[in-house]
Amino acid sequence: MNALELKKKREKRKKKPEEPKMDMTPMIDVTFLLLIFFLCLEFKTLEGKLASNLPKDVGVNKTKAEPIEKLDLRIAMLNPGTRVPDKQDYRRYELEGHKVYYYLGPRKVTSMTELESELRSAAKVEVPDPETGKRKKRPITIKTSGGVCYKDVTEVIDVARDANFTEITFGGGEGTLKNPKAK
């Protein structure tokens, strides 16, 4: 064994093998990012909503329902509009020139602005609640004619909710665009 080999052997003995250590920093970084992401995701809202009610007194009920004064709002069709294909989505279309008008009770209302002010005035009228006896705003019942679209109804509910009407119910539809007399 020559001097060089001996030297190498000595060096090997002196140097102990280092223990492998895992660097946890990147993992912790990613975990924190994940945590922050989920915290943000929890509060993210996708869409808006408009709450409304359907009539409860459907079918046979044993209890006697007390009548309550309601505000009837009918959405009627003025112009169904022309179908224009949507450039972004081939499955859907847009309606151009689509126009509706409204009946608030017997009164004809032709624009949304007018309806908004009419509803604000109507919201001032309060009637006694048959259940509690307390005075409250009248419930609104929305009825639709054939050809009326989802957008027309949501616009009306939107305005009614802003006028502080809390009870908004649906009274069913009257026909379709193809068959206005259909039930």
Add this chain to the structure above:
Amino acid sequence: MSKKDVREEQTEMDMTPMIDCVFQLIIFFFLVIDLQNQELEPVKLPVARFAVPDQPPEGQRPIVNVLQSGETIYKRKTYLEADEQDYSKLQGLLEYFAKNMTKKFDKAVGKELPDDPLLIRADKWTEMHHIAKIMETCGLTNVQIWRVELAVGEPKAGSPGAAKAAGN
């Protein structure tokens, strides 16, 4: 091995845990996004000025999508085809919803009614009679779902609806 070499070895970063985490993250997001989108069909919602931003509810809230044709979809499965007159499948679905909803006794009606809402998401140009049929089916004796929410476009930041939700 020289001292210089040893020093260089020590500065190397072990990327294995990070790569592991990133892969898990990717898999997780794929699953989550898929589950989230399962309930939402690509419909163009109408915009409402005073709508309340939709927060995930505590109880059950099934989401029914209605396309322009009237096709009614729940979790990517069609329960009512466009212009279909047989509502039995839709009725079965609503009965199933009602059965799983929390019930509350209603004094006015004198019986227990489902107390969770049903969210209807329809395209803005969907004819209302398609939605009215769903509402009509909701009123059937075995269903009796009376709380309905209509989905609208996300209220823009600063809109009255967004302000209301923030408690202003």
